Amino acid sequence: MVREILKIYGILFNYPEENYRENALKLGEILKNIFPEIYEKYKKFEREILEKDIDTLKEIYTRTFDLNPSCPPYIGYHLFEDSYKKGEFLVKLKEIYKDSFFKFDERELPDHLSIILKFISFKSFNDENVKIIIEEGLIPSFEKMKICFKNDKNLYVALIESLELLLKNKEVNHE
DSSP states (O other): OHHHHHHHHHHHTSOOOTTHHHHHHHHHHHHHHHOHHHHHHHHHHHHHHHHSOHHHHHHHHIIIIISOTTOOSBHHHHHHTTSHHHHHHHHHHHHHHHHTTOOOOTTSOTTBHHHHHHHHHHSOTTSHHHHHIIIIIIHHHHHHHHHHTTTOOOTHHHHHHHHHHHHHOHHHHTO
């Protein structure tokens, strides 16, 4: 079930499509039943998603991740900004994906949050690369992403915070 949860989180960190709200509701239902404490963080995102039409959601996504240069959905940026280490990180991710037989849309960079979440759902929490990606990549990136939203009431804050809770949850990590 955690793999399904991560797949849906991956979808929700992509540009909103027509079934975006349905996926948000599906994730909310799963979290409410399995991880109610995580749902408490998530429900603000779910509530706001349901109040908005798809065009508004697209606009919010674009304003949040595409037009806000300090908060792109790329983990490498938050870890290394524009240093050469970011390039090394991207190459390493591609190698990990290839070695794991994980395929992704290569028109997108391998450090996009949605791709990383799909990779984690493809593997397992016991995989050594997944542990490193979570502990040394995602968690520090979430801290920096939350700073981007410090004085903002952006709906993606709740999505990031609930995902962070999920990834830090010891019950999940030991499945």
